[in-house]
Amino acid sequence: MPTMTIPSIQPKTEFRSQQPSSPVLEIRGLSAGYAAAPVIKDVRMDIGRGLVTAIIGPSGCGKSTLIRCLNRMHEIIAGAFCAGDVRLEGHDVFQMDPVHLRRQVGMVFQRPNPFPTMSVFENVASGLRLNGVRDRKLIAERVEKSLRQAALWDEVKDRLDKPGVGLSGGQQQRLCIARGLAVEPRVLLLDEPCSALDPIATARIEEALLELKGALTMVIVTHNMQQAARVSDRTAFLLMGELVEYDETQKIFTQPADKRTEDYITGRFG
Amino acid sequence: MKRHFDEDLDGLAARLLHMGRLTEEMIQLAVRVVVERDAALAEEVKKRESEVNELHVEIDDRALKLIALHQPAASDLRLIAAAIKINSDLERVGDQAVNIAETGLFLLKEPTMKLFDVPRMVEVAASMLKDSLEAFARKDTALAQDVIRRDDEEDRLKSQTFNELIHLMQSDASTIQRAMDVILISRNLERVADHATNIAEDVIFMVLGKDIRHKHVSV
Numbered sequence: 361m362p363t364m365t366i367p368s369i370q371p372k373t374e375f376r377s378q379q380p381s382s383p384v385l386e387i388r389g390l391s392a393g394y395a396a397a398p399v400i401k402d403v404r405m406d407i408g409r410g411l412v413t414a415i416i417g418p419s420g421c422g423k424s425t426l427i428r429c430l431n432r433m434h435e436i437i438a439g440a441f442c443a444g445d446v447r448l449e450g451h452d453v454f455q456m457d458p459v460h461l462r463r464q465v466g467m468v469f470q471r472p473n474p475f476p477t478m479s480v481f482e483n484v485a486s487g488l489r490l491n492g493v494r495d496r497k498l499i500a501e502r503v504e505k506s507l508r509q510a511a512l513w514d515e516v517k518d519r520l521d522k523p524g525v526g527l528s529g530g531q532q533q534r535l536c537i538a539r540g541l542a543v544e545p546r547v548l549l550l551d552e553p554c555s556a557l558d559p560i561a562t563a564r565i566e567e568a569l570l571e572l573k574g575a576l577t578m579v580i581v582t583h584n585m586q587q588a589a590r591v592s593d594r595t596a597f598l599l600m601g602e603l604v605e606y607d608e609t610q611k612i613f614t615q616p617a618d619k620r621t622e623d624y625i626t627g628r629f630g
Numbered sequence: 631m632k633r634h635f636d637e638d639l640d641g642l643a644a645r646l647l648h649m650g651r652l653t654e655e656m657i658q659l660a661v662r663v664v665v666e667r668d669a670a671l672a673e674e675v676k677k678r679e680s681e682v683n684e685l686h687v688e689i690d691d692r693a694l695k696l697i698a699l700h701q702p703a704a705s706d707l708r709l710i711a712a713a714i715k716i717n718s719d720l721e722r723v724g725d726q727a728v729n730i731a732e733t734g735l736f737l738l739k740e741p742t743m744k745l746f747d748v749p750r751m752v753e754v755a756a757s758m759l760k761d762s763l764e765a766f767a768r769k770d771t772a773l774a775q776d777v778i779r780r781d782d783e784e785d786r787l788k789s790q791t792f793n794e795l796i797h798l799m800q801s802d803a804s805t806i807q808r809a810m811d812v813i814l815i816s817r818n819l820e821r822v823a824d825h826a827t828n829i830a831e832d833v834i835f836m837v838l839g840k841d842i843r844h845k846h847v848s849v
Contacts, residue, residue: 615839
């Protein structure tokens, strides 16, 4: 039986071919906030290809604002502003169609948010259907692949037609990851994806992220520093909207260069 | 902000320094067994060794609990890692002191023996040990560097002592037993200086996060 390759959903923007070592996202002079109040100021960082980048920092430091700028989710909030340069594979994201951008840069939120009226299968298939994919066999294959990548397949394969909201919290969050993966994004943003989950569900998500590493670029906002240490390759420390330090995760957790980073990760803040 | 965790870390360092002081005393007492030919002091060395062994287990236990319960990072983690390594070095220093005392007891049965550079070796090794612990207590990397530099002098003194004792044994075979004992003692002292050097290197790692142990190895 001939094997069938699953075609990628082609983005409307033609991405030029990239060197494996080149950053997927380049952020330059990025400032953002609400009305007159800036939340992040003049952030400059590159997001490495196939790596997990963790963003850490105290509440209100601008972690979520920063990643929400990367797929232009920030600007949909009334009164929000965003200035600076963000490039996805060299393309200015602010010049891109936001829908296409978000297909390339997916997002998983703090609280699992499966579509309440849809089955497990339909939740994952929804992105494909929205993108015009009609081939049922292709959809079924992509759903299975995404659920496997999110380490959920074995738990849901016999209940694909059951409501997604019937799953446990941790399973729902992996369902949301699978939904994000189904459209084959270049980058997956995760905004505190485990903060509502117990340690076992958290471990499953982390294992899924580690499995995806290499093939997918991920940016994870987390309050859990041990999680940042466990899953990420590079860590950025934000404080009051300023990117204080951005380095190899191992370096940040053993020999941070900035005293403010040291104080934060050792819990001396206050 | 002062953390409860800081009290635990201070407690760990305090126990390590107490262990260090005991091993310093052990070296001084063991050398006096040899120099003053006082067998009773060997008992004092052994008494302290039991306490050092208990501290060896206690300090590792404290350090492991701190890691398991607090998931330390950065300078906290480096302090605990250094404490675990220094703990092993100090336990070995205690063993060297016991070896010196035991060899001293054998020497008591022999006629008096010239000790060549051994007294100077004691001075260098004991000061290196004391200063390495002082460097740990004060997080003083300059003092730690100074300890590391002094190790060369101890090595030179050991080689000189070896040569002189070999010469003595060649010229007078009746001295072989005694000379061998003094060679063993000088070897023990040189090892004490090596442990002090290790401690000093751990202090530099603890303070600066820089591993200077082997020049040609990088991580």
